[in-house]
Amino acid sequence: MKHSTILQTRRGHRGGPARRIGRTLALVLPVVLVLSGTLAVTRVNWTGSPSSSVLAASDVSTAEVPKAVAHAPEDVLRERLMGELQDRNPGVVLTHLQQAVNGHPSLARHCSSIARALGQAAVRMYGASRAQSFARPVCDTSFASGVLAAAR
Known part of the structure; x- marks a missing residue:
């Protein structure tokens, strides 16, 4: 071997x-x-729509790229209260704002801007003097400052 x-x-x-x-x-x-x-x-x-162009x-x-439609809680609250302002007086809407902030303390930092926007919208609906009559000490009187800003 x-x-x-x-x-x-x-x-x-x-x-x-x-x-x-x-x-x-x-x-x-x-x-x-x-x-x-x-x-x-x-x-x-991946969209499911028939398109001939492939990227x-x-x-x-x-x-x-389309943005995801995710609304922040403060934006949802703002839209809800603005819609409510069409049907109810600003005093009721401000009460609902205060209740929302009390129920969700994380909304407190947005309370002033929401109240200011409500004040400006109230001036467009009721006029400056009538809108001012609905002012309450909600969110450091931001509603009143919104009324004042819109009245100028």
């Missing part, structure tokens, strides 16, 4: 070109798959 002079490892031959190619593919193939998958996902039309993620500017 003749012994080979080529050194052997535990699993067989030391490695030839096939083993080197295998190692290279083992390192490169996952990177290529991840990149191609990422590019494929950016080219999918890559890098082609979309931030101005073209």
Whole structure:
């Protein structure tokens, strides 16, 4: 029996070109798959609307991306009270503002701007002198300052 002079490892031959190619593919193939998958996902039309234009993620500017319509609690309260002002007098609306701030203390920092906006809207609806008659010490008399600002 003749012994080979080529050194052997535990699993067989030391490695030839096939083993080197295998190692290279083992390192490169996952990177290529991840990149191609990422590019494929950016080219999918996720909106559901049939559009012929397909944009890559890098082609979309931030101005073209539609903003999510998430309203802050103070904006929701402002809109609700402004709508309520159409049906009720400003005194009732100011009471509801005070109740909302008492119920949700995080709204307190927005109370002045909401009351000022209500005062300005009340001037447009009732005139300056009648709007002033509804003033209450809600939110540091911001309603009154809104009436004054709108009356000028």
